[in-house]
Amino acid sequence: MTLDIRGLSKFYGTYQALKEIDLSVGENEFVCLLGPSGCGKTTLLRVVAGLESFEAGEMMLGGRDLATIGARDRGFGIVFQSYSLFPQMTAAQNIGYGLKLRKRPQAEISARVEELLALVRLEEFAHRLPWQLSGGQQQRVAIARALAVEPALLLLDEPLSALDARVRAGLRSEIRQMQKRLGIPTIMVTHDQEEALTMADKVVCMSAGRIEQIGSPADIYTRPATRFVADFVGSSTLLSEARAAGFGILPPRGQSGQLFALRPEDVLVQPDAAGAGRVRSITFLGNVSRIEIDWQGEVILAETHRLPGFAEGAPVSISLQPGAGVWVAP
Template identity: 50%
Template sequence: MDQALRRKVGPEGKVSYLEVRNLTKRFGDFTALRNVSLDVAEGEFVCFLGPSGCGKTTLLRAIAGLEPQSSGTIRQKERDISALPPSQRDFGIVFQSYALFPNLTVTANVGYGLASQRRKRTETAARVVELLALVGLPEAGAKYPSQLSGGQQQRVALARALATSPGLLLLDEPLSALDARVRMRLRHEIKALQRRLGVTTIMVTHDQEEALTMADRIVVMNHGVIEQVGPPAEIYRAPATAFVADFVGSMNFLAGKLEAPDRVRLGNLVMSCPIQDGLESGAAVSLCIRPEDVRVRDLPAEAANRVDVTVTELDFIGAFCRATLVAGELSLVADFSSNLIRDLGVVVGASLAIALPPDRLRVFAA
């Protein structure tokens, strides 16, 4: 195994519970997954994040055996499961549509997988009660799915998936069909439940906020390949590629040219940046900074990357304002808190001195 790859995808010091190696999936001429390799540690919560069509759901379904891969291997707990049909793999799954059986009561839904395990009836009943309490619906047993709200249905689906105590929990966009408020609450509940049970979990989502708040590690995917794997803070602060920088959070992309390993020219401005080993001098690059990293307050006169700008637009977002700042040909957006706007008297047309802190800058080949 390639050492660099191992470092990139494997969590250090933990035993790999799920090992995906060189997975490729083709649908006719279309390649949905291209040589994907990934390790998931036992008890970890991993999110597959990416735009629609990036292959995240295909990867999840391949792990479940629902969408068999064209080539590559999957090992779960050292066992090669690549060729096993779904019924012989060890996982529980929750779909966006909940896929609850509408003609069965909540109790029958949750106990559906237990009935075939030849357990005692009383044992099954006790387990169902336990699971319903676990997902916070102790009273719902006798109801039918259509009598529950969307959030409640999703909890029942979760209880059903956990009933047989699977080693791996797969969540396919479980919160997408719910409204914003319910989604926020369920995020915390699912995360807390997962931590309590310690079940290894993979969740597919296109919602970056969901991934950032819930995951131990995020796998950012695009066009069937993994762009970056890492903890949420690392994904946000140190995006490995321009795609990740753009997809996760907001980002200014300023077109420029790399003059020296630590200097980028933007028109007639020159900015200091962290040293770039990978890029040649003279290369066309994008200099990136997040809107909230643009500094305004307590600016020393000799601050690095100081620029005098004019405020040309001010969009009220609520907790903060998004300002469009222009200096010559340079144009970027910055997020200013309401406090700051008030204190500095920022209005459209005002002149302002800002700084782009070098340690907050990222440079990508354009």
């Protein structure tokens, strides 16, 4: 089934939290709503879930008008940032709770719980209470509980933000592989661009209640459409037309007033006693070194996978990789 959202608007009094949202989520598709706090991504997820109303637009799922269907009857699986497990229930009991509410036969519940425990690799922890599980294990239980009822749509609200970096990296790979195997269309809210770029089929970049850009992770990173997207996703140097002309780059004919966005990996830096740039700082990040360069009144970001052969304060020259950069709306 495909989820189609058209012209969706949401108000809190006079404040417009969502502004004419248009979005489609296809079968088996993993979509990430990406943006800073307050951009409307969680509000959009809650509206889709039926936990919030909306004032304009429409939401259709497989031909069904979701405006006429309550949250309990939509058949969606929801996983929140807080795991929201029942503390008095074991992992197995938490997973089977939704099936029990639906009065499924006990044999069916037991078989489904066993299947899901294997899916999330928690067979040995079936009889443990939530406080006896790690954060990552609790989140696996929460995901298994959402999957138990075979949801038409899986909704994830920053499910990994409370976990430490190593556990988060491992679990996001597991969630993605699980979603691929099950083929459940999924919407995940995140403010973590690495999560969005590594997990999503489609990234929806949001700002101030509106969608700035929709595209594949590669599209969002390599071809940002607006200044916001270029700034928020990864790091960019944004140059005016006059500054871009210093690299011999001109905007497309008839498209003036735009900015030229440069990714740091596209900037080549060489020590040069007569160079127009001067190294402001060098930050060692392990796999890369990030370099800030003062150049004609601008600060240019560059990255190299090798240790640079110069120090802070050194004069340098700058050139660009072939095809580097993209023009974006200001």
